[in-house]
Amino acid sequence: MAKMKYDLKRLKRHLRVIRDSIVEKSKGLDFSMMKLTDNHFPKNKSSNYYGYFMTTEDTIHEGLSRVPVNPAESNFLDVGCGKGICLKVACEYGFRKVAGIEFMPDIAAIAKKNMSILKLPAEVFEANALYFDKYADYDVFYFYNPFNATIFKDVIAAIDKSLTERPRTIYVIYTSPTSHQLWMDAGFALVDGYTDQNRGTQVNIYKKSTL
Numbered sequence: 001m002a003k004m005k006y007d008l009k010r011l012k013r014h015l016r017v018i019r020d021s022i023v024e025k026s027k028g029l030d031f032s033m034m035k036l037t038d039n040h041f042p043k044n045k046s047s048n049y050y051g052y053f054m055t056t057e058d059t060i061h062e063g064l065s066r067v068p069v070n071p072a073e074s075n076f077l078d079v080g081c082g083k084g085i086c087l088k089v090a091c092e093y094g095f096r097k098v099a100g101i102e103f104m105p106d107i108a109a110i111a112k113k114n115m116s117i118l119k120l121p122a123e124v125f126e127a128n129a130l131y132f133d134k135y136a137d138y139d140v141f142y143f144y145n146p147f148n149a150t151i152f153k154d155v156i157a158a159i160d161k162s163l164t165e166r167p168r169t170i171y172v173i174y175t176s177p178t179s180h181q182l183w184m185d186a187g188f189a190l191v192d193g194y195t196d197q198n199r200g201t202q203v204n205i206y207k208k209s210t211l
Contacts, residue, residue, distance in 0.1 A: 028117050030110050031085045053082075053144050055175060059196045059203065060086045060142065063173040064093050066192050066205055067140055071095045077138035079129050079155065080146030084111035087122040097137070098122040101129050129155050136162035139169070145176040152179040156186050160208070169209035177204040 031054065064071075071094040078086045081100025090098045099122060102108040108126040115122045125132065130151060135158055147155075156179075163170065172183065175196060183206045184190065192205040 029114050031083045031088075031114065053176075055086050055142075055144050056196070056198045057085060057089050059175065059198060060089045060173075061093075062194060063142070063175075063203055063205065064090065064140070066194070067171045067173065069140060069169075069171065074139040075099075075137055076140045076142070077101070077135070078142045079132075080143060081111055081124065082107060082144075084114045084122065084124065086142055087111070087115060087124070088118060088120060091120040091122050095140070099125060099134075099138070101125045101127050101132055103128045130158075132158070135159045136165040139171070141170065141172045143172070143174045145174070145178055149179045149182060152182055156182050160186050163208060163210040167210040169207065169211055172206040173203065174206065175203045176201050180204060 071090075074095055075097035076087075076090040076093075076095040076099070078084075078090070078100040081087055081102045084100060087098050087100050098120075100111060102111055102124060103126065105126055108124050111124045115124065125134075129146070141159065159170070159172075171191075172188065174180075174183070177183075180190075183204075186208075188206040188208045190204055191207045194203050195201070196203055
């Protein structure tokens with residue numbers, strides 16, 4: 001019975017993806033999944049970076065609804081934003097400033113095109129999260145587990161450092177949190193969590209403040 005329910009859920013998700021893809025293409029948009037190859041990743045470091053997983057709108061909506069900030073006074077950053085579906089939702093949510101980091105040029109270009117077609121004020125930085133120097137500008141961060149602990153440790157350190165550059169309270173929404181302990185080791189508190197009903201994946205919400 002459990003397997004039947006799981007298979008039915010997968011079928012519904014698959015049909016929804018097909019439906020959404022048809023609607024998107026009719027508008028010139030592309031938020032679809034794509035398979036990555038070694039050519040997408042830095043040479044000899046492909047094992048540090050994970051594949052492309054698209055967050056559903058329902059999942060990011062729930063995460064944002066659980067973060068106690070006033071969107072009109074807060075800035076949102078998706079680290080590993082892919083084609084920009086979370087940027088779309090964050091703009092619709094009313095964040096003062098919305099941006100994403102995507103280090104794969106072809107995917108970043110698609111995200112920029114999507115934002116342009118939708119006329120949304122979201123900025124897409126074609127950059128590597130390791131070397132991004134604007135973390136201090138943002139208050140709410142989103143990750144769909146884009147890289148392993150080797151990369152995550154340095155990215156978390158950069159975000160943590162930004163709290164001294166601009167004292168504030170920040171929240172992190174993290175889907176498929178395989179590097180959970182790194183956030184705890186950096187002094188972040190796990191304040192909430194929920195299950196992504198589309199994939200059955202855990203989503204954690206962390207908080208840290210220097211106010």
